[in-house]
Amino acid sequence: MENVQSVSKNWNQILTEIGKQRDREQYFDLYQYFAPRVKTYLTRFTASEAQADELAQEALLQVWRKAEQYHAEKAAASTWIFCIARNLFIDQQRSGRGQLEQRTDSYHEHEQLLNQQTQEEGFDQGVSNRKLHQALKELPLMQAQLVYKSYFEGKSHSEIAGDLDIPIGSVKSGLRLAFNKLRAFIIPPHGEDSL
Amino acid sequence: MMPKHHPDDATLMSYSAGSLPLGAHLLVECHLACCEHCRQRVTEGDALGGALLERLPGAGMSMDKQAILTLLDQIESDQAQAGLVRSEKQGALDSRWSAKNPLPFDLPDWAEPIKQWFHDNQIDADSVQWQKVAPGISQIKLESASFHREKAVRLLKIAPGTCMPTHGHTGGELTLILQGSYSDEAGRFCIGDVADLDPSIKHQPIADRDQDCICFIVTDAPLRFEGWIPKLMQPFFGL
Numbered sequence: 001m002e003n004v005q006s007v008s009k010n011w012n013q014i015l016t017e018i019g020k021q022r023d024r025e026q027y028f029d030l031y032q033y034f035a036p037r038v039k040t041y042l043t044r045f046t047a048s049e050a051q052a053d054e055l056a057q058e059a060l061l062q063v064w065r066k067a068e069q070y071h072a073e074k075a076a077a078s079t080w081i082f083c084i085a086r087n088l089f090i091d092q093q094r095s096g097r098g099q100l101e102q103r104t105d106s107y108h109e110h111e112q113l114l115n116q117q118t119q120e121e122g123f124d125q126g127v128s129n130r131k132l133h134q135a136l137k138e139l140p141l142m143q144a145q146l147v148y149k150s151y152f153e154g155k156s157h158s159e160i161a162g163d164l165d166i167p168i169g170s171v172k173s174g175l176r177l178a179f180n181k182l183r184a185f186i187i188p189p190h191g192e193d194s195l
Numbered sequence: 196m197m198p199k200h201h202p203d204d205a206t207l208m209s210y211s212a213g214s215l216p217l218g219a220h221l222l223v224e225c226h227l228a229c230c231e232h233c234r235q236r237v238t239e240g241d242a243l244g245g246a247l248l249e250r251l252p253g254a255g256m257s258m259d260k261q262a263i264l265t266l267l268d269q270i271e272s273d274q275a276q277a278g279l280v281r282s283e284k285q286g287a288l289d290s291r292w293s294a295k296n297p298l299p300f301d302l303p304d305w306a307e308p309i310k311q312w313f314h315d316n317q318i319d320a321d322s323v324q325w326q327k328v329a330p331g332i333s334q335i336k337l338e339s340a341s342f343h344r345e346k347a348v349r350l351l352k353i354a355p356g357t358c359m360p361t362h363g364h365t366g367g368e369l370t371l372i373l374q375g376s377y378s379d380e381a382g383r384f385c386i387g388d389v390a391d392l393d394p395s396i397k398h399q400p401i402a403d404r405d406q407d408c409i410c411f412i413v414t415d416a417p418l419r420f421e422g423w424i425p426k427l428m429q430p431f432f433g434l
Contacts, residue, residue, distance in 0.1 A: 022271070024264055031263060036253025043254060053257050064267055065274070075238070079245030086213040086244065093217060094315075094341055132246045150212040151247050156219070156344065157205065158366045158415045168367055169393045175205035179240070186242045 009033070011077035019067035027064055030077075035060045038085045044152050045089050055092070059085040076129065089154075132185040143178040146171060198230045200381075200388035202369065207233055211240025217341050218348035218413040221308055222371050222389070225411070228305035229387045297323050298335070298350070300409055303386065306373055309411065312337065331357035331402075347414040353377065353402040361399040366415030368392045375408035377401060 011030060018027050039056035046052040062084050070080055139147065149155045149163065157175075161168045202210075202223055209215045210223045227234050258266075296302055297313045297320040313323065316339055325333040331354035342348050346366065350373070353359065370390040377384050379400040384390055392398065402408040 024267055027267065028260060028263065034248075035256050037248050037251045039254040039256060040251045041248055049254075050257075052254070056256065057258065061266065061270065065270060076242065076245050078249050079242045082244040082248045083241055085248075086211075090213055090217075090220065096341055129242075129246055132243070133250065136246065136250065147208075147243075147247075150209050150214045151244060152251075154212070154214045156209065156214055156216050156415070159344075167394070169395050172203055172205040172393065175208055176203065179204050179208050179243075182243055183239050186239045186246075 012072040015063075015067060015070050015077040015080070016072050018064070019070050022067075027067075030063070031060055034063075034078075034081050038081065041082075041085060041152065042089060045154050055088060056085070059088050062088070129185065132182065135182055135185045139178055139181065143174050143181075146174045147178050147182075150175065196229055196387050198226065198232075198385075198387040198389070200384055200390060201230065201233050202226060202389045203391040204236060206369070206391050207236045208240045208243075211237050211244055216344035216413075216415070217339075218337070218345045219369050219415075221312060221348075222369050222411055222413050224308045225306045226371055226387065226389050228307070229303070295320065299323065299325060300352075300374060300407075303373060305387070306411075309373075312339075325352055332359070345413055345415060347412070349412055351410045351412050353400075353408045353410070355402055355406055355408075356404045357402045359400045361397055366394060368415065369413045371411040373409045373411055375406045376403040377408045377410075378403060 009029070011033070014026055014030055017023065018030065035056055038059050039052050042055045042059075043049065043052040046055060059081070063081055066084070070077070075083075136144070136147075145164070146160060149160045155163065157168050157171045160171045164171075201207075206215070206219070206223065210220060210227075215223065223233075227237060296310055297318060298310070299320075302310055313319075323335060325335060327333045333352045335350040337348040337350070339348075353375075355375075368390075370384070370392075372384050372386050372388050374386060376386070377400045379390075379398040381390065381396075381398065383403070384400075
């Protein structure tokens, strides 16, 4: 347990410290971990790689600007950063600047990437909530696909229904089932270390 | 006030994911402002988003360390300079939120995002009027290019006791009550409540008798009315 703790960075603590001490080196560590992931996330919603890069850059700079407002007892650092990136992308859409790419089904291609990474890097040791990650891996294929399409393809229920050629009601009930399973593993961030 | 009817968990999850079309996003945003239960759900959906973010493989960033550190320095000095005018700016922001309500009825406090939408789209009181669509029913359409993923985003005013035609839906429909109440097969929907309807559900809402019922309605795909008279109404609804 000690060992695992030392391998995984406690991003919640690091982000809290960045807010207090404005330490650039600490920020750069966090940047190196999150910026590339935020970029992958945003790539799904932007027209070009350059735009995703720019938006991810902007999101991470907001992290620096707003770090003082971060409270570890309210949300995990990953959650907080996810919300910043998502809100940025919604603002873009609202102002008409954003171009939502209607992507075709990229789940399978992506799933492979996810698994590869999991095997190669002993991935789960670096994440902040291992039980939730385990639960995500254990979702039935259809539910995983629905979650994926919601979070990473930005698709609405009816758009997903069209993609998968299933009724909207099935999309909603599948998402509900997945959410109910995963919710059990979403715990207040300050409780995570004791797992 | 404690809403009794909530958006489906799947809808709240999509809100967290940022994947709701913008009309539905706006509607849920209002409901969240008055519903602790759903705020909690969205917090969980956000946490799921954070966990999923960590599972993503990284993509190479274009900037090197030096460039980033330089940017941070820039931000720090900008913020130090801006510190003096920040309180002023905050005042301007507050007044923006208390901007005049352009709508011809009183909006509850938690429905500020709707007022904000009219403000952001520079639509003022002069150009906002109830439009009759059927006896006892009028609407105000919210039109914007950013609503292109939805069939219709509108406010609907139903006179007391008016009975809507029975209809099903080919897509989803979200309804948020802003004033008054209505009843249908699923129960009584009061201020702050959300009806989150699947296409499989047919319903016949009747506005309660005491006052106008005003709803914010977002429709994903054309409504499907039953019977020939309601079908004739379809063009009037503009659905």
